[in-house]
Amino acid sequence: MGLVKTEIFDELQNEIALYAKVFGHPARVAILQQLFKIDACYCGDLVSEIGLAQPTISQHLKELKLLGLIQGNVEGTSVCYCIHTENWAKMKDTMWQFLNQDISKKEDCC
Amino acid sequence: MGLVKTEIFDELQNEIALYAKVFGHPARVAILQQLFKIDACYCGDLVSEIGLAQPTISQHLKELKLLGLIQGNVEGTSVCYCIHTENWAKMKDTMWQFLNQDISKKEDCC
DNA sequence: TCTATTAATCGTAATATTGCAATGTATTAA
DNA sequence: TTAATACATTGCAATATTACGATTAATAGA
Numbered sequence: 001m002g003l004v005k006t007e008i009f010d011e012l013q014n015e016i017a018l019y020a021k022v023f024g025h026p027a028r029v030a031i032l033q034q035l036f037k038i039d040a041c042y043c044g045d046l047v048s049e050i051g052l053a054q055p056t057i058s059q060h061l062k063e064l065k066l067l068g069l070i071q072g073n074v075e076g077t078s079v080c081y082c083i084h085t086e087n088w089a090k091m092k093d094t095m096w097q098f099l100n101q102d103i104s105k106k107e108d109c110c
Numbered sequence: 111m112g113l114v115k116t117e118i119f120d121e122l123q124n125e126i127a128l129y130a131k132v133f134g135h136p137a138r139v140a141i142l143q144q145l146f147k148i149d150a151c152y153c154g155d156l157v158s159e160i161g162l163a164q165p166t167i168s169q170h171l172k173e174l175k176l177l178g179l180i181q182g183n184v185e186g187t188s189v190c191y192c193i194h195t196e197n198w199a200k201m202k203d204t205m206w207q208f209l210n211q212d213i214s215k216k217e218d219c220c
Numbered sequence: 221t222c223t224a225t226t227a228a229t230c231g232t233a234a235t236a237t238t239g240c241a242a243t244g245t246a247t248t249a250a
Numbered sequence: 251t252t253a254a255t256a257c258a259t260t261g262c263a264a265t266a267t268t269a270c271g272a273t274t275a276a277t278a279g280a
Contacts, residue, residue: 006136009139013139013143016136026124026127029123036211040219040220052118073219098142099206109190
């Protein structure tokens with residue numbers, strides 16, 4: 001196998017898992033932190049900042065873009081990336097509903 | 111490869127990625143949702159609720175337990191699982207700091 | 221003790237992910 | 251037009267993940 005049985009889960013469960021999966025690698029976390037820190041960033045700067053090879057960073061950027069969390073604009077021979085604010089907000093809502101489920105009344109197990 | 115270069119990232123980046131990774135599978139999302147919904151749940155009930163084989167559910171439970179997000183208590187031949195509220199709260203703080211980074215002042219890219 | 225029940229563990233096949241060298245593509249500058 | 255620069259894409263090796271049948275371990279009840 002190695003193949004997730006997506007079809008037995010509902011849309012929200014799969015959506016949460018997809019968002020989480022993209023955050024499940026420290027390089028992508030680092031890229032996003034950097035984009036928040038300096039607002040916009042050239043791909044090459046991310047490569048030198050993070051310390052993985054250029055094709056590797058490019059691949060991680062692609063996954064973040066695929067989910068809509070970042071956007072990239074070509075500027076000459078460079079590409080400038082930044083957070084897609086609207087989609088980030090949507091993702092944040094979805095994840096927060098999951099993370100912030102009510103546990104106030106819960107006691108220890110069984 | 112297939113091997114994450116953990117050593118080039120800082121502790122927080124790795125921590126966020128580890129939490130996110132465990133949420134990166136819809137079965138684990140479903141397990142957690144169920145535990146929130148009914149407070150405590152026997153392993154067998156999760157198996158029939160979710161629709162994956164027992165060893166598969168057991169494996170997912172193990173990963174959640176390893177991160178400290180759930181705890182399990184043996185009751186006879188059954189095992190009752192529930193959310194580890196204290197650790198869940200810690201995780202929530204960490205993830206929220208990451209998700210809730212300030213984007214209010216940001217405009218479109220470059 | 222013997223049997224049934226429940227869940228953990230083991231072993232393994234199928235698939236996915238990570239990382240990078242090599243290469244391709246597009247743009248700029250000379 | 252040519253060369254240089256910055257990225258994306260391709261191809262691939264190493265490793266990780268997912269799923270489950272078979273088995274094991276532990277407990278409860280007869």
